[in-house]
Amino acid sequence: MVVIYSVGVPFNYSGLGNTAYHAALGLYREGILTHILTPDFRECEIPKEKFSTFPLRKITSKGHARIRNYTIKDNLFDLWASRKIQDFGKINVFYGWSHHSLISMRIAHKKGAITFIDRQSAEIRFQREIMGREFKKVGVSVDFISSRNIKKTVSEANETDFVVVPSTFVRNTFIDVGYPEEKILLNPLGVDLERFVPKNDGFEDDIFRVIFMGILSVQKGVHYLIRAWKKLDIPKAELLLVGGFDRLSREVILNEAKNGKNVIFGGGTATPEREFMRSNIFAFPSNQDGFGSVVLEAMACGLPVIVSQNTGAKDCVRDGLEGFVIPTADVDALCDRINYFYKNRDKVEEMGRRAREQALKYDWESYRKRLAGSVAHIVTCGLSEK
Missing domain, CATH: 3.40.50.2000 (Glycogen Phosphorylase B;)
Structure with missing residues (x-):
């Protein structure tokens, strides 16, 4: 053959x-x-x-x-x-x-x-x-x-x-x-289940940290995530955006982030697992993403996730168990789910454990x-x- x-x-x-x-x-x-x-x-x-x-x-x-x-x-x-x-x-x-x-x-x-x-x-x-x-x-x-x-x-x-x-x-x-x-x-x-693992100890600070990782682009819905974050305006919290800019989207995203509190552009990273380990939840509100391997990587690190209907990796997420699947391009839904995790820290830990267990099925x-x-x-x- x-x-x-x-x-x-x-x-x-x-x-x-x-x-x-x-x-x-x-x-x-x-x-x-x-x-x-x-x-x-x-x-x-x-x-x-x-x-x-x-x-x-x-x-x-x-x-x-x-x-x-x-x-x-x-x-x-x-x-x-x-x-x-x-x-x-x-x-x-x-x-x-x-x-x-x-x-x-x-x-x-x-x-x-x-x-x-x-x-x-x-x-x-x-x-x-x-x-x-x-x-x-x-x-x-x-x-x-x-x-x-x-x-x-x-x-x-x-x-x-x-x-x-x-x-x-x-x-x-x-x-x-x-x-x-x-x-x-x-x-x-x-997903590489040996590289992406849950952290063994607690957080180094008491900041509630929402992380996005990937190309910072309109296609990934990053501008919607920033818009939701500004609307929430929650204290002792941080939105961490890890990744490089898409050329067509750079100005849109930077303009959206103006006057936004605690919106951190982290740049690219060769060690994404470290960024996951210092975060509480992962948000990926993509307008179009065939899969989104980073969703599984976050889940393998024990993070509950928020993904859009147009994210292929939603197949791995049972709504309300490992995180939430929300309508695409819906700022209010993003606000609601982020705020849910902010107010229910016990659910962050509980859903995070389930997220890791679910990720184990996708080696x-x-x-x-x-x-x-x-x-x-x-x-x-x-x-x-x-």
Whole structure:
């Protein structure tokens, strides 16, 4: 069996690169991974000889520099991957990522492959619609996703045999625009349960601390969170915003934070677990988030969570048990739930314990086994039919 795994971001690094690592590792341990195509990789259990790399750099007067434009990077990688795939004979499986894979997937199809496209965000037309509406609300005129990217991503989803998604939220955005349920494979993400653990001792201060972690953006609903915080105006409390700014959202968020008491911009961090351990609750009111791994990380650290309906990780949260699931873009609901935790500290501890217990169900090993098992089963059935 020939299984090609292709991802247009550095493999075994943060973000999508980390998810790709766990997916490919599952295929490798299943004994069905043949080769990985990626711009770069960090050494891991998978042998080096299984990798081919295409560093995405441009030549400048000062030497080589990284290509910053995501569309150009994705298309260059896809073109390179398609040429590498030409070197293989018959292929049984092509597993690629949304935005990175249209040309290479088509070549793999011609070679007889069953194809999978991994989509970690909502169906792209839904994503553009909701974010266009949200940017309009804050007075930002921007083409959030270009028509060219829409066309390519829709073509990938239309032409692939299966779309792999991380949440019921994402799955439903595909089904709502007409994709058959059997084409959409659901596989929720995991969390590193050894790294993200509850704190053993008490807090270093008596500040009630609400934490958000992620890209500070309109897409993540950070401006709504700040608005709710200013409306609450609670004493001996702090809103900690950890992460870098999205370019399109920076001015919106900084303007929203003006005159807000105890709104702390913490910047990025290489040790998110430390920030969780000094916080009481985690709030993630995203307008559109395919999953939101940071929600599981917070839960694994024993924090109750507040998430929006449009956050995929709501699948892991039982409303009223590990935290709350609230309507998207609802400032009053955010106020109500934050205030509930502020006034009921015993519930913070109780729900936090349940959050950790719930997170234990979402380890990365389970994610790897589900994905590898699904791919192997589909391919076996497909081969037997032939």
